[in-house]
Amino acid sequence: MRKSLLFFCLLLLAxxxxxxxxxxxxxxxxxAPLYLNPAFxxxxxxxxxxxxxxxxxxxxxANFQTYSAYVDGFIESKNSGVGMLLxxxxxxxxxxxxxxxxxxxxxxxxxxxxxxxxFQAAFYNRNINFSDLTFANQFDPNTGLPTGVDSGEDxxxxxxxxIDLSAxxxxxxKNMFLGLAAHHLNTxxxxxxxxxxxxxxxxxxxFHGGVKIPFKSxxxxxxxxxxxxxxxxxxxxxxxKQGEFDQLDMGLYLTLExxxxxxxxxxxxxxxxxxxxxNESIVLLVGFTKKxxxxxxxxxxYSYDYTISKLGAGSGGAHELSISYSWSTxxxxxxxxxxxxxxxxxx
Numbered sequence: 001m002r003k004s005l006l007f008f009c010l011l012l013l014a015x016x017x018x019x020x021x022x023x024x025x026x027x028x029x030x031x032a033p034l035y036l037n038p039a040f041x042x043x044x045x046x047x048x049x050x051x052x053x054x055x056x057x058x059x060x061x062a063n064f065q066t067y068s069a070y071v072d073g074f075i076e077s078k079n080s081g082v083g084m085l086l087x088x089x090x091x092x093x094x095x096x097x098x099x100x101x102x103x104x105x106x107x108x109x110x111x112x113x114x115x116x117x118x119f120q121a122a123f124y125n126r127n128i129n130f131s132d133l134t135f136a137n138q139f140d141p142n143t144g145l146p147t148g149v150d151s152g153e154d155x156x157x158x159x160x161x162x163i164d165l166s167a168x169x170x171x172x173x174k175n176m177f178l179g180l181a182a183h184h185l186n187t188x189x190x191x192x193x194x195x196x197x198x199x200x201x202x203x204x205x206x207f208h209g210g211v212k213i214p215f216k217s218x219x220x221x222x223x224x225x226x227x228x229x230x231x232x233x234x235x236x237x238x239x240x241k242q243g244e245f246d247q248l249d250m251g252l253y254l255t256l257e258x259x260x261x262x263x264x265x266x267x268x269x270x271x272x273x274x275x276x277x278x279n280e281s282i283v284l285l286v287g288f289t290k291k292x293x294x295x296x297x298x299x300x301x302y303s304y305d306y307t308i309s310k311l312g313a314g315s316g317g318a319h320e321l322s323i324s325y326s327w328s329t330x331x332x333x334x335x336x337x338x339x340x341x342x343x344x345x346x347x
Contacts, residue, residue, distance in 0.1 A: 022242055023183065023204050024066040024089040024096075026054055027266070027283045027303050029238055029249070031322035031347045034070045034085045034102055036206065036238075037168035037181040039118030041102040042074035042081015043342050046295065050324035056305070059316030064091045072102070076330065076337065079106045081118075093129035098122050098164075106339075112173050114340045120166040120183075127159035128192060162188035164201070172342050178209035202243035210236030212343040220257065225293070230257040234345055236264070246271075251283065253345045260287035260347060266305070281305040281317065287347040295328035301347040322347060 026032045032052045033040035052068040072083030081104040089096045100122035107115045168181030183204040191199035211234065218229035237250040251264020262285035268278040287301035305318035324346060330337075 022245055024054070024064070024087070025240075025247075026052055026066070026068075026322075027249075027264075027281075027305055027318065027320050028052070028285065028301055028322045028347050029208070030236070030345050031299070031301055031324065032068055032070075034072060034083050034100075035068060035087065036208065037118065037170065037179050038083075038100075038102040038120040038166055039104050039116040039168045039170040039179060039181070040081075040342070041072045041083035041104040041118055042106075043072075043104070043116065043170070044297075044326055045074045045076075045339050045341055046297075046326040046328050047071075047073040048324060048326035050322065052320070052322050054318060054320045056318040057307075057311070057315040058319065059314060063316070064089070066090075073329070074106075076339075080104065081106070081116075085120075085122075094126075095128075096124065096126045098124050100164075100166075108340075114172055116170040116172075116342075118168050118170075122164045122166070123161070124164050124188070124190075125159065125161045126190060126192075158192035160190055160192050162190065164188050168206075170342060172340070174340065175212045175214065175343055176209075177342050177344050179207070181206045181208075204240065204242040206238060206240045208236070208238040210234050210344060218257075227291075230255050234343075236345070247280070249283075253285075253347065255345070258289045258291075260289065260301075260345065261285065262287070262303075262345070262347065267308075279308050281307050281309070285347055289346070295326075297324075297326045297346075299324045299346045303347075 026035065029036050033043060049071045050069070054066040056064040066087070066089045068085070068087045070083060070085045072081060074081050083102040085100040085102065087098040100120045102118060102120045104116050104118035109115055165185045166181065166183040167185060168179060170177060170179040172178070184201045185203060187200040187203060189198040190201045191197070213233045215231040215233070217231055219226050220229045221227060232255045234253040234255070236252065237248070240247045246268065247266065248268050249264055249266050251262060253260055253262040264283050266283060267280040271278045283303055283305050285301060285303040287299065290298040299322070301322040303320045307313055307315050307317050
């Protein structure tokens with residue numbers, strides 16, 4: 001029954017005349033900063049490169065896989081950040097590829113409050129290989145199992161390309177941050193059919209933030225090589241809405257450098273869907289941070305989504321891996337700069 005229901009939902013998402021797509025998601029949303037909000041471009045004041053990979057529901061055939069790579073940097077003389085984001089999302093015969101360019105400006109409102117507006121222009125290409133899809137007549141109506149017979153359908157391949165515009169902003173202090181992003185502002189037509197009605201990609205809104213609660217720092221290293229060891233607790237949240245769908249992530253990160261652990265909940269417990277509570281998953285994270293003497297920072301994170309929805313743990317949950325590396329490009333002979341960084345986690 002679950003396989004039949006899952007197939008029916010995927011068919012609705014993939015069919016060219018009834019597209020109601022949602023954007024891919026990352027549980028480690030702060031480890032995919034340029035995807036979360038274009039205002040994060042250049043936010044750590046260094047050059048940075050990063051990779052993200054998510055494998056959702058690996059135990060079933062119709063699983064989702066998402067790949068992301070990004071590079072960004074900060075132009076100190078212009079108080080500006082620039083970045084480039086690459087993404088590929090695939091499920092069965094459906095693929096989506098995106099290339100985005102970003103710009104953000106760092107505006108100092110007061111000595112303790114900073115605002116960062118950001119913008120993104122992206123190119124999307126989406127395609128469906130119908131030969132990789134299965135249809136209702138290929139399943140036994142009594143058992144829900146595949147019959148192995150040919151569907152008799154011959155749609156060939158279909159593709160769609162479009163330009164997409166997004167914007168966002170971050171407001172933050174030394175220990176607090178709030179952000180708002182709006183993707184697909186131009187609601188581009190994503191329909192694979194040139195003759196049918198346009199299917200606009202709805203705007204995705206994301207409201208996110210948190211507070212860093214610092215503890216008494218420790219010490220890493222000894223002698224001239226010693227430096228403060230970060231110890232902090234950071235509660236965070238993210239609320240997303242796209243079309244008729246919405247979702248809440250809330251949890252916390254505990255940093256005991258070089259180790260970080262985190263956990264959060266995804267769902268909307270006060271909102272039911274067809275009589276069922278809207279609970280999706282519990283996410284568990286472990287991360288590792290390595291800082292070098294010249295400002296280099298290496299972050300590696302792994303998280304697992306334990307499914308608590310009606311789909312059940314048999315789906316395999318979701319595995320996610322993030323890696324980022326940043327380094328300073330400043331002339332060491334220059335005097336230290338007074339720049340406030342967003343205090344959000346790197347995972």
